[in-house]
Amino acid sequence: MGAATGESFPRRLRLTRAGEFQQVFKNNFRRADACVTILVGKNPGVCPRLGFAIARKQVPKAVGRNRLKRLFRESFRKAQHRLPDRDLVIMVRREIQLVGADKIRAAMDKHWNSIIKQCEKS
Numbered sequence: 001m002g003a004a005t006g007e008s009f010p011r012r013l014r015l016t017r018a019g020e021f022q023q024v025f026k027n028n029f030r031r032a033d034a035c036v037t038i039l040v041g042k043n044p045g046v047c048p049r050l051g052f053a054i055a056r057k058q059v060p061k062a063v064g065r066n067r068l069k070r071l072f073r074e075s076f077r078k079a080q081h082r083l084p085d086r087d088l089v090i091m092v093r094r095e096i097q098l099v100g101a102d103k104i105r106a107a108m109d110k111h112w113n114s115i116i117k118q119c120e121k122s
Helices: 018-026 062-080 092-097 100-119
Strands: 028-030 037-042 050-053 087-092
Touching: 018 028, 018 037, 018 050, 028 100, 037 100, 050 062, 062 087, 062 100, 092 100
Parallel strands: 050 087
Antiparallel strands: 028 037, 037 087
């Protein structure tokens, strides 16, 4: 499904090294709500890249962390062609476990739109 519509998630779209995450943590602007924080950092490449920092303290079960990552990846894949060339790190708060998938998808759409507007300004 994803490959046919151009919505895959290849390695070049991921933050994989600790140094890449450190750059985003040091130099960023953030978008946040009650459940999700997205850090937006500079990107030396030519496409937006996504990484996750979902702490076990916030979501204790691996099943829950993996479910969230699937939702975030799906949302990113659908928005990646509109997003600016930035590094994005998604972090969550404990409250996200009480929110349904539909509300998470809607919140992510709002975050992506907010990030696009912010990057157009600068």
